[in-house]
Amino acid sequence: MIAVKKTVSSLLPGPHKQFESEVYHLMMLKHPNIVRCVGYCYETRNECLEYNGSYVFAEKAERLLCLEYLSNGSLDKYLSDESSGLDWSTCYNIIKEICHGLSHLHEQIDKPIIHLDLKPANILLDDTLVPKITDFGMSRLFSQQQTICTSPCVGTFGYMAPEFLHGGIITPKLDIFNLGVIIMEIITGHRDYPSISGTTSDDFIEHALEKWRNVLKRSPRYESLEADCHQIKRCIQVGLICVNPDRTKRPPIAKIINMILGSENIDCNINEEAA
Incomplete structure (x- = not known):
């Protein structure tokens, strides 16, 4: 059992930076009182979307962070x-x-x-x-x-x-x-x-x-x-x-x-x- 945290896609830089910060820091942290990172998925793809009456290609990111599952919640x-x-x-x-x-x-x-x-x-x-x-x-x-x-x-x-x-x-x-x-x-x-x-x-x-x-x-x-x-x-x-x-x-x-x-x-x- 693992817990998966999904970062919502956005055109703003916030979610991108927060996801990278979390991955970087969790990778360097090994301690019994810090949640363990199991892995991650970071994938971008181009999608054709309507924008201001025209169709444009835009990058859409999928960001998933896999963490150890803790049964008693927060x-x-x-x-x-x-x-x-x-x-x-x-x-x-x-x-x-x-x-x-x-x-x-x-x-x-x-x-x-x-x-x-x-x-x-x-x-x-x-x-x-x-x-x-x-x-x-x-x-x-x-x-x-x-x-x-x-x-x-x-x-x-x-x-x-x-x-x-x-x-x-x-x-x-x-x-x-x-x-x-x-x-x-x-x-x-x-x-x-x-x-x-x-x-x-x-x-x-x-x-x-x-x-x-x-x-x-x-x-x-x-x-x-x-x-x-x-x-x-x-x-x-x-x-x-x-x-x-x-x-x-x-x-x-x-x-x-x-x-x-x-x-x-x-x-x-x-x-x-x-x-």
């Missing part, structure tokens, strides 16, 4: 409430594995890749609910000495960082902002966070923890309540750090992983101001 289908329909252990593992996939993109290949559209709909789950990042049509290669400025014409509202939304600035910190929103969404079931919900960070964290305590108390693993709540609080704090409107205050992915695992103190400031 993560967004599981984000319904504070428990996301999943137990905390599964949520925690999903957060960690998404971070490992992003670490591979940012830090473990010769030329880092910025995904540009990281969101639950672009994270697929396999049979054991291991997450795999997909949809690299918007992604960009990035040099560490480079800051890209472009028109903010791609991305998904609610996940786009303010510097990209308002100025078209592209750095790896854009993906970090996306990651922070995803962490919030996995834990709370929605994309709200203090900067847009009007609450303080402390109130936001306590409200999310109280909901999870109620969920955990009903589970058979009640004996791990305090340990789980400590993990939940740490993940929320990391998520809030990631959505700081000042991109210079968002940590790199390696530091994020260490903070989530508890091997590094959470020493970054959580921004209380509205984005």
Whole structure:
């Protein structure tokens, strides 16, 4: 079983460039938390079409991308409430594995890749609910000495960082902002966070923890309540750090992983101001 992604034909250059970008990047990416490319089909043919009252020959492209099939679909289908329909252990593992996939993109290949559209709909789950990042049509290669400025014409509202939304600035910190929103969404079931919900960070964290305590108390693993709540609080704090409107205050992915695992103190400031 494989999944086939078809790019709709268009006379505009967008689909052509997005398809090539996705193929190029998937070919160089080999990681358990990134969807595997099985193959592709890229065929063009000439067709005689009517145009402005005359018949002309035009090129028509067929672009198919063959990917590994992941039976549980995308993560967004599981984000319904504070428990996301999943137990905390599964949520925690999903957060960690998404971070490992992003670490591979940012830090473990010769030329880092910025995904540009990281969101639950672009994270697929396999049979054991291991997450795999997909949809690299918007992604960009990035040099560490480079800051890209472009028109903010791609991305998904609610996940786009303010510097990209308002100025078209592209750095790896854009993906970090996306990651922070995803962490919030996995834990709370929605994309709200203090900067847009009007609450303080402390109130936001306590409200999310109280909901999870109620969920955990009903589970058979009640004996791990305090340990789980400590993990939940740490993940929320990391998520809030990631959505700081000042991109210079968002940590790199390696530091994020260490903070989530508890091997590094959470020493970054959580921004209380509205984005």
